[in-house]
Amino acid sequence: MGALAVQDETFGDLLRSWRQRRRVSQLDLAIEADVSARHxxxxxxxxxxxxxxxxxxxxxxxxxxxxxxxxxxxxAGFAPLFPEREVGAPEMAVVRQALEKILAGHEPYPALVVDAAWNLVAANSAAAMFMDGVPAELLAEPVNVMRLSLHPDAMGGRLLNLAEVRAYLLHQLRRQAEASADGRLAELHDELAAYTYPGVELNVAHVPGPGDILLPLRIAAGDRVLSMFTTIATFGTPMDVTVSELAIETFWPADEETAAAFGRPAPAAS
Structure with missing residues (x-):
């Protein structure tokens, strides 16, 4: 799976690449942009x-x-319009405050912030559960959340439904790489797809049962099994490259036993 090459290409080359990536014809793009297909x-x-x-x-x-x-x-010969600031920059104070409130407000459940390459930007204290017992080399900066999720020496060795979760994450990563033209994601996909798990059958598709709503992460935690699902949020109307690429992933208990393990009752059914 190759990344889209953009260096040393003309505007026309880049436009064609993005149009083809989005599977849009010249005519369809022209109609949407209110110009002629000839243009x-x-x-x-x-x-x-x-x-x-x-x-x-x-x-x-x-x-x-x-x-x-x-x-x-x-x-096309113009100056770039969208700045790319560091998260720690003074101008990003309002963004940091929002992230801190979301992370803290989600405790006692884990929550984390990642960038476009799934590198960890911030996390709440509950997210430490994902780092417990993980080799130091996997925690060296930048810590990659996808790598932690599937590496056999990290969460990949603790997921009881590894085959199903692995298939879903790799599919999502491949789609993100194709949609974003980010070569880092393509490389990460290939790295994660090459991981081996002795004794684990990976060619198993999850067949939803009548009671299934979400595919949870089933995590072995000592003598307990934690069952969790996630939600992902992004900033609306971003005008900064960094902000546009941040995502907040929050983890939620999928059953009462998991909620009790975090010291909080599961949400009541409406």
Whole structure:
């Protein structure tokens, strides 16, 4: 699975790559952008030069990530529009405050923040359960949450339904790599897909039962089995590359036994 090459490409090359990645025809893109298909063709072949507004319009219609919108702008001869600040930058105080409140408010259940490559940005104290007993080399910066989830010396060795969870995570990672053109995700997918688990049958598909609502993580924790599901949230209307790539993953108990293990009753059914 190869990553989309973007260095040293023209605006037309990049536009065509994103259009094809989104499986959109020149005609469909032209209709959405309110231009002619001929104009889209000329932009892709370099016979026409886009305005900055047209670059932004086409990028919006193709749902191009902010990081790559900057690259489209530069390739078209314009300055990038979207800044990329460090999470610790003074201007990001409001973002840090929001993250801290979400993480703290989710305790006693685990919650963490990751970047576009699934590297850990922040976590609450309950998320330490995912690091317990993990070799130091897997906890070296940057700590990768996907790697922790599937590595046989980390959560991959504690998941009782490893085959089902592994299949789902690899599928999601592959889709993210294809949609975002992020070569780091493609490399991470290939690394994780190569992990071996002696004695574990991986070619097992989860067949939903009549009572299934979500596929939980079934985690061995001493003499207990913790059953948890996750939700993922992102910031709305981001104008900063870093903010656009942050995701907050929160873990929830899937049954009463797991909720009791965290010292809190499970949510009452409505």
């Amino acid at each position: 889209v063709s000329f932009l892709e072949t370099g016979r026409a030069r886009p305005s900055r507004e047209m670059v932004m319009k086409l990028a919006e219609e193709l749902d191009v990530p902010l990081r790559h919108r900057n690259r489209l702008l530069v390739a």
